[in-house]
Amino acid sequence: xxxxxxxxxxxxxxxxxxxxxxxxxxxxxxxxxxxxxxxxxxxxxxxxxxxxxxxxxxxxxxxxxxxxxxxxxxxxxxxxxxxxxxxxxxxxxxxxxxxxxxxxxxxxxxxxxxxxxxxxxxxxxxxxxxxxxxxxxxxxxxxxxxxxxxxxxxxxxxxxxxxxxxxxxxxxxxxxxxxxxxxxxxxxxxxxxxxxxxxxxxxxxxxxxxxxxxxxxxxxxxxxxxxxxxxxxxxxxxxxxxxxxxxxxxxxxxxxxxxxxxxxxxxxxxxxxxxxxxxxxxxxxx
Numbered sequence: 001x002x003x004x005x006x007x008x009x010x011x012x013x014x015x016x017x018x019x020x021x022x023x024x025x026x027x028x029x030x031x032x033x034x035x036x037x038x039x040x041x042x043x044x045x046x047x048x049x050x051x052x053x054x055x056x057x058x059x060x061x062x063x064x065x066x067x068x069x070x071x072x073x074x075x076x077x078x079x080x081x082x083x084x085x086x087x088x089x090x091x092x093x094x095x096x097x098x099x100x101x102x103x104x105x106x107x108x109x110x111x112x113x114x115x116x117x118x119x120x121x122x123x124x125x126x127x128x129x130x131x132x133x134x135x136x137x138x139x140x141x142x143x144x145x146x147x148x149x150x151x152x153x154x155x156x157x158x159x160x161x162x163x164x165x166x167x168x169x170x171x172x173x174x175x176x177x178x179x180x181x182x183x184x185x186x187x188x189x190x191x192x193x194x195x196x197x198x199x200x201x202x203x204x205x206x207x208x209x210x211x212x213x214x215x216x217x218x219x220x221x222x223x224x225x226x227x228x229x230x231x232x233x234x235x236x237x238x239x240x241x242x243x244x245x246x247x248x249x250x251x252x253x254x255x256x257x258x259x260x261x262x263x264x265x266x267x268x269x270x271x272x273x274x275x276x277x278x279x280x281x282x283x284x285x286x
Contacts, residue, residue, distance in 0.1 A: 059261070061154070061155055066200060069257045071273060072275070074267050077263070103138070109128050114127060126164060127164060129164040157197075161173035163217075169213040171212075172202050173218075179222060184241065198216045199249075214244050215243065215245075218243060219240055220239045222239070
């Protein structure tokens with residue numbers, strides 16, 4: 001590269017912005033010249049599971065679908081009416097492995113009707129809940145299902161675990177995994193989604209007629225990075241964080257969600273949605 005009479009080390013530059021692919025360019029004076037070509041990658045629009053206003057069958061809305069609506073009605077509408085989904089990232093397979101191993105641990109105590117050592121450590125007088133539907137309730141794309149008759153919406157959610165206390169009340173449990181130097185907590189604004197997640201599970205179980213304890217627990221696993229070496233393993237500090245749920249917001253939200261689905265026009269963005277912000281900025285380039 002040459003810049004105002006000086007030679008700069010040649011650097012290979014690749015800039016990917018949506019479908020724009022930028023090949024190496026050069027600097028001349030104060031002008032940057034970049035060759036650009038459009039990437040021809042198909043964006044698949046889904047055709048199954050879309051909402052139709054004239055269909056009398058109950059429409060399924062997942063727990064994550066409710067969260068999407070809370071975040072942005074526009075993105076929710078695009079996904080469920082027009083089949084245009086938000087771009088997705090790679091799966092969190094490390095978190096999935098932690099989730100699977102925790103379930104195996106708790107299932108041992110479920111079969112034996114004994115409390116897990118974590119329960120004893122935190123003074124929780126409960127055992128893992130036994131129920132014939134437990135495997136289905138924990139399975140993605142099935143989960144706990146409840147028909148909300150006022151909206152004709154079948155709400156679904158795959159729970160991580162359920163415990164039961166001495167009174168027979170169910171305790172909703174959610175597994176989380178992270179790695180941070182400080183102790184885990186539930187104080188960050190983005191963790192409101194975690195709290196709403198637990199409240200939806202509590203609401204679903206109450207809808208099926210179960211007594212559900214107000215307090216649920218997050219089994220929060222924090223990967224330690226202060227070991228001398230990796231040695232093919234990561235150790236975790238595990239904390240049980242209590243959270244007192246309040247599901248009063250769900251009924252009103254479902255009514256608004258249904259009205260959104262019934263609209264003939266795309267609703268406005270929430271104004272805080274990064275996906276919509278990106279789409280608007282991208283469109284402004286044309």
